[in-house]
Structure formats: structure tokens, C-alpha cells
Amino acid sequence: MSSVASPASAAAPSSPEPLIVARGLTKSFDGFEAVKGIDLEVRPGEFFGFLGPNGAGKSSTMRMIACVSPVSSGTLRLFGLDPARDGARIRARIGVVPQLDTLDTELSVQENLWIYGRFFDLPRSECRRRATELLEFAQLSDRADSVVEHLSGGMKRRLSIARSLINDPELLLLDEPTTGLDPQARHVLWERLYRLKQQGVTQVLTTHYMDEAEQLCDRLVVMDQGRIVAEGSPRELIDRYSTREVLELRFAAGTNDQHGALLAGIGDKQEVLPDRVLVYADDGEAALSEAHHRGARPESALVRRSSLEDVFLQLTGRSLVD
Amino acid sequence: MSTPGPLRVVNSHVVVFRRFWRLNVLSSFVQPMLYLLGLGVGVGALVDRNAGSTDTLGGVPYVAFVAPGVIVTTAMTIGALESMWPVMGGLRWRREYHGMAATPLGATDIVLGHGIWMAVRAGVAAAAVGVALALFDDTRSWGLLPAIVVAMFVGIAFAMPTMAYSIGAEMDGAFAALQRFVIIPLFLFGGAFYPLSQLPEAVQWIARAFPLWHGVVVARGFTTDHGAPIDWVAVAGHLGYVALWAVVGTVVAVRRLERRLYP
Ligand SMILES: Nc1ncnc2c1ncn2[C@@H]1O[C@H](COP(=O)(O)OP(=O)(O)OP(=O)(O)O)[C@@H](O)[C@H]1O
Ligand SMILES: [Mg+2]
Numbered sequence: 001m002s003s004v005a006s007p008a009s010a011a012a013p014s015s016p017e018p019l020i021v022a023r024g025l026t027k028s029f030d031g032f033e034a035v036k037g038i039d040l041e042v043r044p045g046e047f048f049g050f051l052g053p054n055g056a057g058k059s060s061t062m063r064m065i066a067c068v069s070p071v072s073s074g075t076l077r078l079f080g081l082d083p084a085r086d087g088a089r090i091r092a093r094i095g096v097v098p099q100l101d102t103l104d105t106e107l108s109v110q111e112n113l114w115i116y117g118r119f120f121d122l123p124r125s126e127c128r129r130r131a132t133e134l135l136e137f138a139q140l141s142d143r144a145d146s147v148v149e150h151l152s153g154g155m156k157r158r159l160s161i162a163r164s165l166i167n168d169p170e171l172l173l174l175d176e177p178t179t180g181l182d183p184q185a186r187h188v189l190w191e192r193l194y195r196l197k198q199q200g201v202t203q204v205l206t207t208h209y210m211d212e213a214e215q216l217c218d219r220l221v222v223m224d225q226g227r228i229v230a231e232g233s234p235r236e237l238i239d240r241y242s243t244r245e246v247l248e249l250r251f252a253a254g255t256n257d258q259h260g261a262l263l264a265g266i267g268d269k270q271e272v273l274p275d276r277v278l279v280y281a282d283d284g285e286a287a288l289s290e291a292h293h294r295g296a297r298p299e300s301a302l303v304r305r306s307s308l309e310d311v312f313l314q315l316t317g318r319s320l321v322d
Numbered sequence: 323m324s325t326p327g328p329l330r331v332v333n334s335h336v337v338v339f340r341r342f343w344r345l346n347v348l349s350s351f352v353q354p355m356l357y358l359l360g361l362g363v364g365v366g367a368l369v370d371r372n373a374g375s376t377d378t379l380g381g382v383p384y385v386a387f388v389a390p391g392v393i394v395t396t397a398m399t400i401g402a403l404e405s406m407w408p409v410m411g412g413l414r415w416r417r418e419y420h421g422m423a424a425t426p427l428g429a430t431d432i433v434l435g436h437g438i439w440m441a442v443r444a445g446v447a448a449a450a451v452g453v454a455l456a457l458f459d460d461t462r463s464w465g466l467l468p469a470i471v472v473a474m475f476v477g478i479a480f481a482m483p484t485m486a487y488s489i490g491a492e493m494d495g496a497f498a499a500l501q502r503f504v505i506i507p508l509f510l511f512g513g514a515f516y517p518l519s520q521l522p523e524a525v526q527w528i529a530r531a532f533p534l535w536h537g538v539v540v541a542r543g544f545t546t547d548h549g550a551p552i553d554w555v556a557v558a559g560h561l562g563y564v565a566l567w568a569v570v571g572t573v574v575a576v577r578r579l580e581r582r583l584y585p
Contacts, residue, residue: 102417107337116421120426
């Protein structure tokens with residue numbers, strides 16, 4: 001595991017002054033350590049991502065960064081401030097989309113935005129103006145007067161995202177923002193988040209969608225069991241942890257293990273998943289003819305370029321699909 | 323100029339209330355009116371016929387005796403009930419407290435905001451009862467005004483400890499217990515509808531441990547004319563005890579909420 005990011009390499013180039021700095025950050029819940037000492041730096045304007053399987057500690061880390069969860073040990077600084085002392089001041093400058101919605105479901109869509117703006121002490125007129133803009137942003141203008149309880153799950157999510165922007169945050173924390181969104185809404189959101197990035201808003205994202213991470217993140221870390229196991233840009237991670245191409249083979253149900261054995265030695269590595277067998281090779285077509293040559297008769301075969309999903313699989317031993 | 327955090331929280335309560343006020347105001351008004359009519363007119367007719375009873379009541383008609391009791395129990399009920407399900411919902415179901423916790427607001431703002439809002443709600447409900455009482459000769463008095471203020475304090479004194487209880491509660495079944503074992507018994511045995519002296523000594527002491535009786539005694543002192551000047555030292559003592567409940571409830575609620583919102 002020599003290629004695993006050491007604390008030193010997880011630190012980004014140090015200019016300009018990083019907006020988030022974490023050193024040896026841990027989080028314990030009644031003796032259970034959910035985050036086991038992570039180091040990271042996020043620069044202003046950067047789009048930073050956390051990947052990792054369920055329970056890896058992504059949300060626990062995000063909540064510490066959002067100043068809604070005290071640090072157990074290590075240090076954390078945002079805008080150079082200490083969350084333990086200046087939590088409220090930091091929260092005034094950030095926007096948070098939590099993993100679970102915290103909307104007031106009894107209120108209408110725009111009432112949610114108004115009262116949230118008031119929590120940040122924005123003047124009423126400003127709350128109204130921004131609410132109108134953000135409804136546009138979230139494509140919810142026609143639902144402005146609907147009671148939140150009656151919105152679909154994806155619409156609630158979009159409202160959560162819109163609400164997180166009410167205070168014009170310098171830092172936006174997005175914990176699985178697109179879970180529950182339909183593909184069209186996801187693509188619209190990506191475009192909106194990209195626009196925010198162009199406006200200089202720093203963003204930190206967690207997601208289980210590898211395509212989302214690949215599209216949006218300048219740099220990301222993969223977390224597993226409370227630790228950072230890799231760090232880099234999506235491209236760097238793919239180059240470092242995967243082969244150029246991947247051959248995906250599907251066999252009759254229940255024969256994957258047996259076929260995995262048959263394919264041993266082809267390409268750099270094989271991975272037997274519940275629904276398919278992956279062969280990592282720089283030349284996927286060559287690997288496929290070798291497989292045929294050995295008598296494998298897959299129901300389907302596909303050669304594709306490596307993606308972040310393969311990196312994820314290599315690093316965490318877990319598939320996202322299952 | 324910045325708005326204090328608790329008032330920003332109150333603003334959100336007002337926005338929610340705007341949706342439901344009709345039903346809310348109606349029900350918080352109808353209930354005390356029913357008690358007043360049922361007890362004041364029905365029971366009152368019986369009681370007032372008996373010269374011995376009117377002496378126990380300090381020489382006033384029964385309806386005048388229960389009137390401050392109805393004002394203060396109305397405030398108690400609002401303060402307690404509105405600090406049960408709405409608080410648990412904010413923390414566990416709708417989770418809007420968690421939304422507030424992610425803004426510059428904190429547990430203290432949420433708890434104080436709730437307290438101010440409860441003062442408004444309890445005060446308004448008590449005032450509505452006060453207006454109705456002012457319509458009748460037997461109950462009309464300037465003393466209704468300070469009695470409403472006293473009722474408001476009692477509302478807060480029940481709201482804050484109930485909020486602390488609700489933050490710690492795991493399931494809403496806990497509220498049925500609180501109502502059955504505290505609120506309803508206090509309603510019946512708390513000195514609101516007959517003098518505490520009618521009850522066994524031990525029960526009297528239990529009733530005196532809660533803020534209701536203290537509020538009722540003070541309010542009754544204002545609304546009924548017993549020919550003697552008001553004992554301000556006693557009033558201060560009673561109200562101080564009511565305030566103690568509010569303060570302790572607030573402190574415990576803040577501590578518990580802090581731990582729940584920022585784990
Ligand atoms: N408030 C809490 N009390 C106790 N344990 C907690 C608490 N919050 C999180 N945990 C535990 O910490 C671990 C990490 O959880 P966390 O929510 O950070 O994971 P995650 O990476 O966000 O996972 P997911 O992808 O499922 O959202 C889990 O084992 C979880 O049970
Ligand atoms: Mg999570």
C-alpha cells in the first residue's frame with residue numbers, strides 16, 4: 001500500500017491560503033471512532049469530493065466541517081477560524097445540504113426560504129428577492145406556494161440545495177445532494193454547481209455517483225473505515241489505481257466464481273462481482289479474445305475505459321452497484 | 323442592526339402559526355369557555371346556595387373564584403402541550419431544529435425563541451379568556467390584566483421544563499404519561515377550581531411544588547376583592563418560585579438540545 005496517500009501528499013499546494021485545513025481529525029461516538037485521523041486542505045474556489053462506501057465517515061467529516069459536530073481530536077480550521085470557538089461565525093459564511101433534509105415540511109416552498117434567510121438575519125426584502133432567484137435556480141418557481149410535505153423527494157432535495165444558497169455562502173457543503181434526483185435534474189444541478197464554481201464558491205461534495213464525482217471534482221479523496229485511502233484528481237486516481245481498459249463479462253447466474261477461476265491470469269487483475277466479472281487490462285479486446293480462447297462463453301461482453309468506479313472498487317473492495 | 327437570534331426563531335414560529343392560527347386560536351379559546359360555563363354556572367349554582375362554601379371561597383361567588391383558575395390553567399395547558407409534539411417534531415420528525423443548527427443560530431437561540439413564543443401564545447390565550455370574563459358583572463375587574471400577565475409566566479414555567487422533557491424523550495408515548503401524571507392531576511388538584519385546603523395535607527404539598535398553584539393564588543389575589551391589601555412580599559415569593567421553574571427548565575433544555583443538535 002505504498003501508493004496510499006500519506007498525510008503530506010493529501011495536502012494541496014499551499015498557496016493561496018487554504019479555506020479548510022484538517023490535521024489528524026478524528027470523530028468518536030461513545031468510543032466508536034467513525035473518523036480515524038484525516039488530513040486535508042481545500043483551497044478557495046476548489047471543488048473537492050469525498051468518496052467512500054456506506055459508513056466510511058464521509059458525513060461525520062462533513063458535519064465537523066459544517067460546525068455542527070464538535071471535533072473529537074486533531075485540528076480543524078475554516079477561514080482560519082476554529083469551529084470550537086467561532087462556530088456561529090463560520091456557519092454564517094457556509095451553506096449546507098445535509099444528507100437528510102431538515103426542511104419545515106408544514107410550510108410552503110418559499111416560506112422555507114424566507115425563514116431560513118431570516119435565520120442568517122437577512123432583511124426581509126432580501127429574503128424575498130433571493131427566494132425568487134433560488135426558486136428559479138432549483139426549477140421550483142411554479143411550486144413556490146406548495147406545502148413542502150406534498151413535494152416529491154427530488155423536489156425536496158432541490159429545495160434543500162436552493163436553501164443552502166440563501167446566505168450567498170463562500171463555502172458550500174453538499175452531502176449526497178443528488179440522491180433521489182432524476183437524471184435530468186441531476187444534470188441541471190451539475191451545471192448550476194459548475195456555475196457556482198465559476199463564481200468562486202468553494203464546494204465540498206460527497207456522492208455515491210462516480211460520474212458525478214468525475215464531472216464535478218477537481219480533487220477528491222476516497223475514504224474507507226474512517227481513513228483516507230487515496231487522494232488526487234479523478235484522472236490521477238484512474239491512472240494510478242486502474243488499468244487503461246476494463247473488460248466486463250456477464251455469465252449465467254451463479255457461475256461467476258467458476259468463470260473467475262477460468263479467467264485467472266488474463267490482464268492485470270480480475271474482480272468477481274455478484275453480477276459480473278471484471279478483467280483489468282490495458283488492452284481489453286486482447287483480453288476478450290484470450291477469454292474466448294480459454295472457452296469462456298459470456299452472455300455479454302463489454303470493453304470500456306476505466307472509470308472512478310474501478311478505482312473505488314480497487315481501493316475499498318466494494319462495488320457501488322450491489 | 324442585527325435581530326437577536328431568539329427573535330429570528332420566533333419569526334419562524336409566527337410563519338408556521340399563520341397557517342394554522344384559526345384552528346389553534348379557536349380551540350385554545352373554546353376549551354376554557356366550556357370549563358367556565360360548566361363550572362361557573364353549573365357547579366357555581368350549587369356552591370353559591372351553600373353559605374358555608376362561599377366563606378371557604380373568601381366570600382366571592384363561585385364563578386369569580388374559578389375565573390383566575392381558568393385563566394392560569396389555560397396558559398399552563400398551552401405552554402405544556404405546545405412544548406411536547408412540536409418540540410419532538412422539530413428535533414426528530416420534521417427536523418427543522420437541525421436546519422437552524424446549521425445557521426449562525428444555536429441551541430440557546432432555539433430554546434429562548436421557543437420560550438418567547440410560548441409567552442406570546444400563553445399570553446394571547448389568557449387574554450382571550452380575560453376578555454370573555456370582562457363581559458360579566460361577577461368576573462369583571464381590573465385585576466384581570468395582571469392576572470393575564472401572571473398566567474403568561476405560568477405558561478412559560480410549564481413550557482420550558484416540558485421542552486427539556488421533550489428533547490430527552492425517545493417516543494411520543496412519553497407525552498401521554500406527562501399529561502396523565504402531571505398536567506391533568508394538576509388541573510384537577512392544583513388549586514384552580516377549589517381551595518387547596520379541601521385536600522389532604524400531602525396532596526397540598528405536591529400541588530404547591532408545581533408552579534400552577536402559585537400562579538393561581540397570585541392571579542386570584544388580583545381579580546377578587548377580599549377587602550385586604552395585596553401582600554406584595556407573598557406575590558414576589560410566588561412569582562419567584564414560578565420563575566425558578568422557567569429558569570431551570572430553560573437551562574436544562576439548552577444543555578440537552580446542545581447535545582442533541584451538535585453530537
Ligand atoms: N450520531 C452518531 N452516533 C453514533 N454513531 C454514529 C453517529 N453518526 C455516525 N455514526 C457512525 O459513524 C460511522 C460513519 O458514519 P457516516 O454517516 O459518517 O458514514 P458515511 O460515510 O456518510 O456513510 P453513507 O455513505 O452511508 O452516508 C457509521 O458507522 C455510523 O454508524
Ligand atoms: Mg453519509
